[in-house]
Amino acid sequence: MRRVTLHKTLPMRVMVLDDEMGVIQPQDYKITYTLNTLIDPDSADPVIEGQKIQNKSFSKINMLIEQILDNSIVATPSNPDTKLLEKYTNNFIIVPDLSETTFIAALHCKFNHIVNKGSSVNQITLHETTDDVTYTYVIDDFDQSTWVDLPTTEEWLTELSCWETSWWFREDISTFDRICEDQAEVDAWTIVKEEEEIDIKNTEALTLIDNMYDSMFDANTDFAGEIVDLTEFKDAKKKKQQGWKPKLV
Numbered sequence: 001m002r003r004v005t006l007h008k009t010l011p012m013r014v015m016v017l018d019d020e021m022g023v024i025q026p027q028d029y030k031i032t033y034t035l036n037t038l039i040d041p042d043s044a045d046p047v048i049e050g051q052k053i054q055n056k057s058f059s060k061i062n063m064l065i066e067q068i069l070d071n072s073i074v075a076t077p078s079n080p081d082t083k084l085l086e087k088y089t090n091n092f093i094i095v096p097d098l099s100e101t102t103f104i105a106a107l108h109c110k111f112n113h114i115v116n117k118g119s120s121v122n123q124i125t126l127h128e129t130t131d132d133v134t135y136t137y138v139i140d141d142f143d144q145s146t147w148v149d150l151p152t153t154e155e156w157l158t159e160l161s162c163w164e165t166s167w168w169f170r171e172d173i174s175t176f177d178r179i180c181e182d183q184a185e186v187d188a189w190t191i192v193k194e195e196e197e198i199d200i201k202n203t204e205a206l207t208l209i210d211n212m213y214d215s216m217f218d219a220n221t222d223f224a225g226e227i228v229d230l231t232e233f234k235d236a237k238k239k240k241q242q243g244w245k246p247k248l249v
Helices: 046-069 080-085 100-114 183-195 198-218
Strands: 002-018 023-039 072-075 092-094 119-128 133-138
Touching (some): 002 046, 046 119, 046 198
Antiparallel strands (some): 002 023, 023 119
16 A cells, blocks of 8 residues: 655754752754555545545644644653642643653654544654754554553553543643542542533644545645645644643642
8 A cells, every 4th residue: 555754843842840850951852753644545536535634644743743742841740840830821741751762652652643544653753952862763563562661551540540541542632641639539520521521622623623624625625735734723822721620740
């Protein structure tokens, strides 16, 4: 089966909270991902269908990097300082540890869970511009042992978790998990999550991208195979939900 491969590089800045070293470390990265999209010969129009899938997947990853990951705060779940930063609107990326291997593996996994069926990201490169160091994470064969660098859902979450699946396995834009202190807090969070439709809000941007390209291709828009960036989410960070949310620990 034929496939189309696309490479994209974007800037990404994060603040790493290292409580063991007692420092807040700014990191400037250039992140490059390789997006592969299969061309299904059995579809009605293989080329057009492949372009639609590629455009959707491309826009979803770019949106996640530019509007969610950029300017995020990276920390481990045991870092108590995250409580002091809850009043700020920066996104949190909560990872098992602060190693680059774990960080890039989590991003690689997340990218592959938000792209459309038929697309996959086999390689991510993080270039640390300050120290001029490059980290590359590659997976060519996806199977059950993929992302062995990350803890399993059973290892990462407990029965007191706000979600049933680790954030890197969820098809949404969230990048953190949280364990409640007791069952009462779990029950309170469950009610709020349903009433405020948190899961829908976390997937809304991805759904809008799908709908946008469905409308574009169904209308036979003359886009000449061009890959279109999603401009509707340029102000996404300014429109983050202001309601109750589980506290990070």
